[in-house]
Amino acid sequence: MSGPLSVELLQKMDAYWRASNYLSVGQIYLQGNPLLDSPLALEDIKPRLLGHWGTTPGLNFLYVHLNRLIKDNDLDMIYIIGPGHGGPGLVAQTYLEGSYTERYPAIEQNRNGMRRLFRQFSWPFGIPSHVSPETPGSIHEGGELGYSLVHAYGAAFDNPNLIVSCIIGDGEAETGALAASWHSNKFLNPAHDGAVLPILHLNGFKIANPTVLARIGHQELAALMRGYGYEPYFVEGDDPAAVHQCLAKTLDTVLAQIRQIQNTARSLPTTQNPARPRWPMVVFRTPKGWTGPKVVDGKPVEGTWRAHQVPIADFKSPEHLRQLEEWMKSYRPHELFDKQGKFLDELAALAPTGRRRMGSNPHANGGELLQPLAMPDFHEYAVTVPKPGLVEAEATRVLGKFLRDVMRLNLDRKNFRLFGPDETASNRLDAVYEVCGKAWMADVEEVDVNLSVNGRVMEVLSEHLCQGWLEGYLLTGRHGLFSCYEAFIHIIDSMLNQHAKWLKVSTKIPWRKPIASLNYLLTSHVWRQDHNGFSHQDPGFIDHVANKKSDIVRIYLPPDANCLLSVTHHCLRSRNYINVIVAGKQPQWQWLDIHSAIHHCTIGAGIWQWASNDGGDPDVVMACAGDIPTLETLAAVTLLREYVPDIRIRVVNVVDLMVLQPPSEHPHGLEDREFNKLFTEDKPVIFAFHGYPAMIHKLSYRRRNHDNIHVRGYKEEGTTTTPFDMVVMNNLDRYQLALDAIGRIPRFADLVEKETARYWATMQRHKLYISEHGQDMPEVQDWRWNA
């Protein structure tokens, strides 16, 4: 078949492909005899066979062709692998191009190195079976399917010269995250962003089933891709020579198209906005387990789901041994590697060199490229707080001005973006629109505001896309912040898991350089979703994150605007963490001036002396974490001083939740001595917490005073009601907290009955009032700190 490849080049590329397939099969099967110098024997086979063959030859085929494209055109390209279970392929390719040995010198380019390469795969203390942080050139594990395309777009934003080749598994394409990701092209500007080249790897099968996209016919699939805004190019076949020519030709075409799109956009006068182009994408339909055994034990394997993992197993059968040997020899290894096991120079020369190799591209080790953010002096955004509780502010609106200037100061570097599911303004961060708009490449109408082809605020009604874009952006060495309604951040729980795992492993790999932290601002939180109701009320993301490895996660609950500023400033400069910040957007009393806030946030928890009167010997510790619990706690303090004026109260506020754990469990954990200084060793602690109460017990159960810690928090009660009724429904209200305190102080035992009666009377009044007026009692609405 004719095409752009000369006979010689085609043969060489095919040989390169054979070499990578050979190395892939070797990794799955062999622990010795890597070059098949002697007849394959049972002892050459690994005792446990773990790995995935099916997707691998296709990934290898594409890699070889992308190498040609890179080399011919001096491209800056990375390769994102949706079907990350094709780990052997990526390891093989980066080994052949030399990247692997540079990162792991023991995996030499010779027989011994090849033996180690094979043996380490899916082997204890070796490397995982999937593409992973250990794999050079990867920013993407793919162990959990669905996130390749959204990562690809995240990587491409603000990288005008980068092309991100993204291999999407056809099984992966059935996931929600992937299905939504196609629309990312409405947010990518060819003038200043790079290109994403989606390659849908249509090999037809998953673990045990055909894939949907392989079985809807050519017309429907083409319509789907056009509907997503792409121009599909189909490369289909099972004859390698024909597919080589077809893919080479297609890649030349799509590269030309990408170039044309970019040239058009980049040559426009700056006053003119580029139109959204129809980006090319490739449908690559080849057999699953291509070149592998056609039939095993009488059942078809190549081109079926049976090729998904290890196509031949159970080597007690001599026939299987023979079949494996035949399969491996079909790649003609002795035409590919020299006597010493080194890949032939004339083939190795097909790969790009240096940082153009996809296994050595610095974008795939983002820390190498990371530039710190230019930061404004956050003191300048501080709310003036002459004394606690004197002024009101909306914490996130204050933060918005700071973020606006972070954006402004880094506009030149183009390395900071804000992400949010249609909620940036709702979350009161809209000051940022003073310096840049929201990214938008789709159609525009007259009524639209703040949309811009140059926007750096990424808004789409998909938490998956926000998370995935941000991950891709961070992993390629940039910075960002994701603001989200607290309840709906659970949509990306599983993505968080995978990012946390990536970070945990990456920090142990010397050549992986630190990247900017993944920062969440959770606002519109559980206690202020009284208007949207129960579906919008869930503080459980804290619990989810707290299960992750402690050297990765940080959780902050700033009680006011100045604390929020201090915490966010810290988070934006941190590396390799997942930082969760929970803060409300509604007008609230402010407690700390900026200096006190910085001091408080630096330690993470402290006694608020101005609210305490314990003289070092409290009757009760009123602890709080979170803005609303802090408000209710301080209100409870005023009630207690009124009810039982001689009470000695200590108020402790916790900003950094992890201080509650012992230092053995979390690096932020307070030493027991410090913990006891705050919470005492034997006094009752009434702890008002933003989230589910059990979290506080989980963190503090090893502390000496734990049995005295009594926690109030969200107990899964809520509806559309008044703000104060939300805390009442969950027994986190000031009256309950005050009653809790009195009930736990022995010298007030006689008062409990009277105070309980007062409590019920108040509750009665509350219910009658809100039922009649639809809003909170004046004594609640007008409350202010005056102790």
Next chain:
Amino acid sequence: MSGPLSVELLQKMDAYWRASNYLSVGQIYLQGNPLLDSPLALEDIKPRLLGHWGTTPGLNFLYVHLNRLIKDNDLDMIYIIGPGHGGPGLVAQTYLEGSYTERYPAIEQNRNGMRRLFRQFSWPFGIPSHVSPETPGSIHEGGELGYSLVHAYGAAFDNPNLIVSCIIGDGEAETGALAASWHSNKFLNPAHDGAVLPILHLNGFKIANPTVLARIGHQELAALMRGYGYEPYFVEGDDPAAVHQCLAKTLDTVLAQIRQIQNTARSLPTTQNPARPRWPMVVFRTPKGWTGPKVVDGKPVEGTWRAHQVPIADFKSPEHLRQLEEWMKSYRPHELFDKQGKFLDELAALAPTGRRRMGSNPHANGGELLQPLAMPDFHEYAVTVPKPGLVEAEATRVLGKFLRDVMRLNLDRKNFRLFGPDETASNRLDAVYEVCGKAWMADVEEVDVNLSVNGRVMEVLSEHLCQGWLEGYLLTGRHGLFSCYEAFIHIIDSMLNQHAKWLKVSTKIPWRKPIASLNYLLTSHVWRQDHNGFSHQDPGFIDHVANKKSDIVRIYLPPDANCLLSVTHHCLRSRNYINVIVAGKQPQWQWLDIHSAIHHCTIGAGIWQWASNDGGDPDVVMACAGDIPTLETLAAVTLLREYVPDIRIRVVNVVDLMVLQPPSEHPHGLEDREFNKLFTEDKPVIFAFHGYPAMIHKLSYRRRNHDNIHVRGYKEEGTTTTPFDMVVMNNLDRYQLALDAIGRIPRFADLVEKETARYWATMQRHKLYISEHGQDMPEVQDWRWNA
């Protein structure tokens, strides 16, 4: 404009629409003066304005037209509302058709009733602002966007005469779950399933942004819908009369097309499979906030995102009051309601009657239709266990046979399906294919096995679809089970939240009848993902679920096949719960015969006397929950008996995790007395747990002996390695547990040094062995219970 509606009918339908819009605006704004009998005054306005107008007129318009379709054709139809924030519309519609008053007699069809209707909306002790379980006719909240279409398909499966009209918000369409849901049409068989009519409500805006699908042009949108396998019909405009005619005509057309598809499929000979049809869908493009104020304070509102919530606020401005009055009067309420406030009979007559009303359709209150499953006698599937630890079995494979017969016995009723993301066979439940295949309406090839247009196993590589289909199926009164890799079930954390919230509220609504529980079988769990590696290892779903309301959630960790049978049998018969069952699929030693298993599971936790030798006075309690922790605990017991033969050990196994909580916290919680009988009041407890260790502390911190409970579990360590190394990496292995025990028994204090040395020597041996052999030491592989 001409069309199928006579002038008179059009006018009546428009009047009906005006009435519903009037009632919607009334709900958002008014607390008095419902019929505007007197000039609108400030005191008529609610003090807090909470609700969403923007989507509501469109929802109302569609409802009126679907009413006509139902009535003209005697249809069995339900209405699923993606933009669930359009709550006022659904309340208005069900009020007008009479369903609302039947459920809530105080909301009478008169002035007083209307006043209550208005006032209760978004009012304390009233109703939520979103569509919710309180709303008649809803199976879907929509507070969290994205799940309408997948619920619609779940409702349509096995309901051949049902048409599910599904309104998809154009913002909602950007979410991952929704984007994946369109492909559900590859799993729906027109011969025996009902029809889903997707109506994409393209009103152009979200909270603060245009929607993607509204801004990609007609051609691309049409291609997208065709690519998804639908035939799109566009109804577009802002002139009500024209849109009335166009929508009426379109609905007649799509109904005819649905009928034709169904007739064709249903008239085939039974030997012939129906082809996948191109189902119709409707794109309904109308202005956001249609008929609302065009301009407020000089800014355009109708047709912009500003119409999303409350278009006119701040009634300190008299102009605003006037504008609201004008807006409400534009619906001409006095032409719609009589003097007493009753909806005019001639208009009310447009609605269907009885159970044909969408607000009274029993499918939307699935418990009304629920039939218990016919269940086989699960004893018959039991593994014969002559004594503990004598035989091996794969727990899920044993369960598979039981599920096969559950499927078989209910084939006639067509009310049971299995759901799984391409993992049913991998999870060893494939016996079910003996009685039915996997649902598949896409193309079929020769190599395929077990695919069937009549399949009842639902496999697609999307946890979102599995979860959403099952929810829709359960909510309409059927049964199911979702089997999933443990790590990836986090993908649906947020869907679980919303279903749990739905159940929690529903159980308090007298007319909502109990539905079958949502059952999860989590297998391929954290301890047996040594082959796939770190990305596949996460036991945190337990933590996520445990935060939900305790009267809703149940978590089971059966230690062997017979316990798994007993637990699953129980779960399949339960109602209104979320049941999480965690059980491995690998061959494991079996501990309990079926009678012991039933006894054990019924209590939820117990002393395994056959493994204990404490004579009522243990040195240590070796507790365990989960199959692998149980194995390691029993192996630790054999080690301890060898090392320190005079040790007195009690083995406690926990199946039902919630027994650990006090009864005040969970209905399954053991009384303290019972708990202490198991765990003692003062002896060390070494607790080997399947998940994150803190969970056990969280559940048991109120118990007297809590300070002595020492938990081992998953601590976020893992990779591709051997099975035993997984427990070693997390300090859950038998050697560690044995050492833990010795270290906590005072009379063995002298032995600690020696045993610690022995432990490290063993660990050294382990590491050397697996590093050399790639598999576990023979003493681990060959271990068996022989104490």
